[in-house]
Amino acid sequence: MEIVFVGCGDAFGSGGRGHTCFQVTASGTRFLIDCGASGLAGLKREGIDRNAIDLLLITHLHADHAGGIPFFILDAQFLAKRTRPLTIAGPPGLSAWYPRAMELAFPGSSATRQKFELSLVELAADAPCTVAGVTVRPTLVQHGAPVAPAYGYRITLDGKVLAYTGDTEWTESLVELGRDADLMIAEAYWFEKVVPYHLSWGTLAQHLPRIAPRRLILTHMGDDMLAHCAEVPCETARDGLTITL
Numbered sequence: 001m002e003i004v005f006v007g008c009g010d011a012f013g014s015g016g017r018g019h020t021c022f023q024v025t026a027s028g029t030r031f032l033i034d035c036g037a038s039g040l041a042g043l044k045r046e047g048i049d050r051n052a053i054d055l056l057l058i059t060h061l062h063a064d065h066a067g068g069i070p071f072f073i074l075d076a077q078f079l080a081k082r083t084r085p086l087t088i089a090g091p092p093g094l095s096a097w098y099p100r101a102m103e104l105a106f107p108g109s110s111a112t113r114q115k116f117e118l119s120l121v122e123l124a125a126d127a128p129c130t131v132a133g134v135t136v137r138p139t140l141v142q143h144g145a146p147v148a149p150a151y152g153y154r155i156t157l158d159g160k161v162l163a164y165t166g167d168t169e170w171t172e173s174l175v176e177l178g179r180d181a182d183l184m185i186a187e188a189y190w191f192e193k194v195v196p197y198h199l200s201w202g203t204l205a206q207h208l209p210r211i212a213p214r215r216l217i218l219t220h221m222g223d224d225m226l227a228h229c230a231e232v233p234c235e236t237a238r239d240g241l242t243i244t245l
Ligand SMILES: [Zn+2]
Pocket: 010, 011, 020, 062, 064, 065, 167, 220
């Protein structure tokens, strides 16, 4: 499994980083985890073939995680000349959000008929499923109003486990989500400060012995966390970082 951190920044461009967008390549599939507003530019910077991507797996409907979808879709239609089917999967609310997001970004675009098959799939929490060839267990996390559920994902591919917290304050569901994972990608928005809806390194570190991921990479770092990267005993993401599991 190969993972490219196309973008690993927070919502506010801290450190000049792009919005969340990870490309995962495994045998028989290539997909994005999140497609934040700057995602398409990041894909082009990394020389990634957009037409080879089967699935956009979205953690939640904030613009720094899903705001790149209208750009991805219009690029697929008009520039990349996509013909391959595309699946967008995410939490409940995705299907209603999609036409609103298209219309907000490019008025009139929600009525455009794509030249490729587009499937919107709302995933059920805590129910392992296979979507576009990807075996994933969505886990509800705590990231704001319950009207807009947010997920973390535990993904099993090629005999390896990749866990991603998405955006969340501490919740016990993260223990099972990340337990013994070959790679856990965890939000660390603040270094030590505890705030609602987001994780800090200090909070995560308290619980790490129970999670025990084999490898840990921090992402979605704000300015405060970025200033403390040298003080944490694990890896930190940067745009363009590519790793193989
Ligand atoms: Zn975010």
